[in-house]
Amino acid sequence: MSLIIINQYYAPFHAATGQLIQELAEYLVSKGKRVTVITGKNGEYDLKDEEIINEVQVIRIKNRKDGIKRIKKFLSYATFYFRLKKRLKKIVEDGSIVLAMSTPPYIARIPLTLKKKRNVKLIYNVQDLYPEILLALGKMKENNIIYRFLHKIAEMIVKGADRVIPIDESMKEILENNYKPLKNRITVIENWALKELGPNGFQKKSSKKLTILYSGNMGRAHEYETLLKAIKGSEKSEMDFIISGGGYNYNQLKREVEDFPNVIFQDFVSKEKLPDLINKADICLVIGNKNLSGIVVPSKFYGYIACQKPVIYINSGEDIISKHINNGNLGYKINNGDSKKLIDMLRKLARNKDEIRKIQKNVAIYSEKLNRNNSLERYYDLICKMEESI
Template identity: 25%
Template sequence: MASKQRRVLLVNRYFHPDTSATSQIASDLAAFLAGQGWEVVAITGAGRYDEPTRRLDSEAVLPGVSIHRVGPLTEAGPSLLRRAAAALAVHAALAFEVWRRSRAGDLVVVKTDPPLLSVSLLPVVLARRLRQVNWLQDIYPEVAAELGVKAGRGLLGGVLRSLRNASLRHAVMNVAVGDGMKTKVAGFGVPASRIATICNWCDDRRIQPADAEPNRLRRDWGLQDKFVIGYSGNLGRAHEIDTLIGAARLLRDEPGIAFLFIGNGYLIPCLKRAVADQGLETMFRFRPYQDAGTLPQSLTVPDIHWLSLNPRLEGLIVPSKFYGIAAAGKPMIAVMARDGEISSLIRRSDCGAVVAPGDSVGFATIVREWRSRPDLLAEKGRNARALIDSGLDRLSSLHGWQELLLSVEGPAKSRAPRP
């Protein structure tokens, strides 16, 4: 008997059991939809975000989700040409697998890793008569152009933008992760009826404000008596570190202040060099990525979290780590544009402070004030958690996704399995 089960394909370079943010939210959505009775097919790459040369276990499963891993490992050495070739191979492998696994009328949710994946999949979407939903975590080639990558500008950049815009206009829906990004997408000529905003999320049931018990990681890392400014995750090209380094210089004579960085990323070596050059080594601690099971504890180690985004990238990227910090009930200092997506959330909820890039004095002043006002620090932390509980929680976003997919799916069809 033909099945009327709703069917969705989800395409992203990283997926369960990879623990990167892009993988976790994709895996969360897949597992949720499977639990709601959808047939879910995940098409993903073979590697891990934090260890690009390590192949994921092909036997790893997510209950209710059919996972298909394809393509080469994406780390191709320092050569830009080899990296470009590896990226193209991933695009081709994902597109071919969508062709193999899809059926006419299927929904296909396309994330933006690798960049411009919606462009690679558009011919398959057209040929197989699929209903494409683009899930925009960032907007390329504009991000590349703002970061100084030549391919994002000039003639090639113009061609890529035209192809990207065509893939957005053809989609039945484009999901932005912030209102600023939604405005950007509308500027590409995409009808407003085909753009929605659904914020990213974290596992806010597992990530909770710290209780009165001493944090084990604070003890293990020698931070029991420190006032800690922390960062957790990938410190990539989109961030701005000069303001933080300047603030550290101003705070170097303040006893007991420590800066903690958990994770890795393009700017970590730059930060380490700057710290060494300016004699700030005693103030800084660097730790590797922690196991996913440790995240609820590691997020509660800092007294204050630091967030940053190059102002030129507002509307092109939304720092999703905001949600984990807020769920942990921690206040934050955001070094970014004052009118940006996350800056506006921080101001409205009074869960932190926004500092303009370059204002190291302002950054240091806030640290001193909050350190002397534990009551104020605690209040801002409570406000952060309250913001998550007011509708930015994981379950609300997942239900929002299901409602959106139902709205663009069209009538359920009887579909015989493809031979």
């Protein structure tokens, strides 16, 4: 019996979902499962159409390159979406299990059409909630005809899936309220830190200045103004900021403070180089949005904790990350817009690094609760149970 995983990104791309799916696929193969990943070329047309990577069969669909502009994103999504259906029909077997991610949005609708014809079981993994994210960001109104159409598609997927896997309890609540009844078909499985990330062998480089790191995507869903004002109001002799990644708001931030002597901007780094990057920091930033709690969950948090780094979470809302920080005393939480509190906190930490070392001990203990194998094993158990029911 085969397992097919669908996600627009996979190795060699640095997208967080692609890296997580690679770890999941390789873990399942190590447990004896036969796994095929269908992914996109995303404009890199020299990539092989098919290859085996660490015993995982990888099939790539020719789709357009993604980008910051909406039209580029749409064309990248659309070309992947429309070419997926033809390819999936060719390789899906009777009784297959398909795990479809929510990236790109609504891609799970394709395997849903094969459920009855091929007796396919569908697992829908929800990383971001669409179209709720459009509503929360003010891009659409609830009575908008396009929003209602997109909501109908989302409802079709959620109700048609055999299992729905959100990554946050708050996300589960929204799904149950908006698309009930889900009964016993919904299970929360958190994301995890990549296996390359951990405390072993990585020692903090000595520096008198406080080093603050933001690593990863900084898109429209990441409120950046609080950080922007904090950088502008910071003491340049006391702290350095490293901003590594990309995205729409990354470019907005870079445009404003690129010339500041205590701010370093750099592109995404590979997962092999990520531990060294995180190790340069005294404390790491996670940015959310008060309107997106339960709709988007920043997965970079798990990598920071695995490397035993204290975090500052900029988010007025409450979600699973807020709970972890509070339960484990893993760092600080700042409301969106409260740049003064962020500046005061960074100044205090710059002048008293012993406070960071105290929190780091809490992080080291708590990181065991977020062990990557806990989540991976839960996926394995879920898939085994679904195989038994076919």
